[in-house]
Amino acid sequence: MTTQPDHITLPDDDGDDVGTYVPEAAGPVTPPSFSDFGVHPLIVQALADSGIHAPFPIQAMTLPVALGGHDIIGQAKTGTGKTLGFGVPLLHRIVSPTDPGYDDRPAPGKPQALVVAPTRELANQVMGDIKTAASLRGIRVTAIYGGRAFEPQLEALRAGVEVVVGTPGRLIDLAGQGHLDLSYVQTVVLDEADEMLDLGFLPDVEKLLAMTPASRQTMLFSATMPGAVVALARRYMTQPTHIRAINEEGDSGHTVAAIEQFVYRAHAMDKVEMLARILQARERGLTIVFSRTKRTAAKVADDLRERGFASASLHGDLGQGAREQALRAFRAGKIDILVATDVAARGIDVENVTHVVNYQCPEDEKTYLHRTGRTGRAGNTGVAVTFVDWDDLPRWGLINKALDLGIPDPAETYSSSPELFSDLDIPTTATGRLPRSERTRAGLDAEVLEDLGETGKAHRAPSRGGNDRSRGDRGGRDGQRGGDRTGGGQGSAPAASGDRPARSRNRRRTRGGSPQGS
Structure with a gap:
């Protein structure tokens, strides 16, 4: 694999971009090991013990700059290793409790690094x-x-x-109460920086940055980095270096080349049938199905379970314990289908996700990139399927144009269409239900639901409304502060508009204040 970078933009003394750094002139882009960069040997060994031996392009390009303490704007496609791109230099610069002179520091035990993420799952x-x-x-x-x-x-x-790795709301809460001291932080990272700075997080980010020393190193990482966000980010950085990496020679598109993409114009009444057949594709592994709404995520997960599939939902109306239960069951293979809102799209990394299905058309091209980026990660291949309703054709047209996907007019497709079976390698015998002989997963109930002492939920019946506080679903400040206001079970989201309240009252008809009838 060729690991040629797109560009590394270096600032001049005034912080303005000048020229382009050409890595070939300075040696190979990807050396055999992290140790070639001078990374602490124990970090190199820890990565090797977990099966990570050579850096990905974004890591190889970031390390020489980040290890020197310089500010960085790092941009690479989803699934290409951005976490270690900032994690390794961050750890390299930290004074560990086992290092000589640790106790001589001004404040041993206080955080030396802060990583801010937009969602709990990503944190x-x-x-x-x-x-x-x-x-x-x-x-x-x-x-x-x-x-x-x-x-x-x-x-x-x-x-x-x-x-400390956290979400803005809880970080600000604890810092405001005096429990979290950020005055000794030497490195700040904003993960999924475009989300952090673009959609309502800016005031919280400004508060957190104001609590850290002005001399800190600041690193911003994301798969998408619009120019306006880059300009905004530089207000809080010192002569940042903009690093942009691609995976392989010729992979100059917006999406990862290893992801095979299919787009179908689908009828709303036929989507579940189409999905049930897609989930029986040969060599399908773990699968994430994305919806735009919490109600749809819960409904689709219920429909799939009724059809014999091991599925669970992940959305903002679930308590944190239920959200983590679903992710643990998914990672462990007890379920193989996770039906999620975009709370799961940002940065969630689960091994062996072979398929992503956009059950509802994404809102925009950024959402499409982050959803489909849950597969085809770390050099693996993947399949992304998108359903487009008739009403969503204008929205899809904008996504297709922005990403240059070459699919301006998706073909009208149904659950019985031969091309659906041939495109996705689905057995022609597949129906809308999973055969009993293939129902081998343990299911969500096999995963323990932890009692996390969730805030704001004690002794309350699960909410049947849509009062969601999750930032991942664009509600509240970030969904981290004060916890969810809703129930913690998989059934806490309504499956249909006709759901009844958890409790009902027996009423007696009266006339003039006296009971009537017997």
Whole structure:
């Protein structure tokens, strides 16, 4: 695989972009190991122990700049390793409790690095990846996000932590209460930076940055980085270097070349039948089905379970315990279909996701990129299928034009269309139900639902309304502060408009205040 970069833009003394750095003149872009960059040996060993030996392009291009403490705007397609692109240099610069002179620091035990993510799921995942790389150095990493009880997070901060990964709402809460001290942070990372700065997070980001030293290193990473967002980001950075990487020679498009894309004009009444057949494609592994609404996600997951598939929903009306239960079951293979709103589209990395299905057309090209980027990750191949309703044709036209996909007019397709079976390698005998002989998954109930001490939910019946506080579904500030306001089970979202309340009252007819009838 050729790991030729698109460009690395270097700033001049005034912070303006000048010229283009050509890596060939400075040696190979991707060396055999992280150690060739001078990364701490214990970090290199920890990565090797987890099966990571050579850096991806975005990592190889980022490390020489980031290890020097320079500010970075990092851009690469989804699934190309951005987390370690900032995680490895972040950890390299940290003074570990096992390092000589740690106790001589001004404030041992205070956070030295802060990573901010837009969703709880992404924060949890980033924390896990950084923990893996830090495991042999003794660096303490903790996640701070809403939907969980405050006490365990406070205990972790009191015990001492070097890296904090969190969502803006809970971070600001704890910092405002004096539990989180960011005055000794030397590195700040905004993951999925376009989301952080573009859609309502800017005031929170400004508050958090104001709590950190002006001399900090700032790194922004995302798959999409519009020019306006880049200009906005540079207000908070010092002479940033803009690094943009591609995967392989000739892969100059917006989407990863390893993802095979199919787009069908589908009738709303036939979508579940089409989906049921797609889910029986040969060599299908884990699959994520995306919807635009929480109601649809819950309804589709229920329909698939009724048809024999091991599925679960993931959306903002679920409590944090139920959301994490669904993700754990999905990663463990107890279920193989996750029906999710865009709360799961940003940065979630699950191995062996072979198919992504857009059950409802994405809102825009950025959402399309992040949804389809859940497959074809880390050098693997994947399949992305998009259903386009008749009403969504104008929206799809804009997405197709923006990404230059070459599919301006999707073919009208039904669950019985031969091309559906041939395109996706579906057995011609497949029907709308999974044969009993193939129902081998343990299911969601096989995964334990943890009691996270979720805030704002004690002794309340599950909400039947759409009062969602999840940032991933564009509600509330970021869904992290104060936790979800709704129930924590998979059934907490309405499956249909005719759902009844959890409780009902027996009423007696009266006339003039006296009971009537017997």
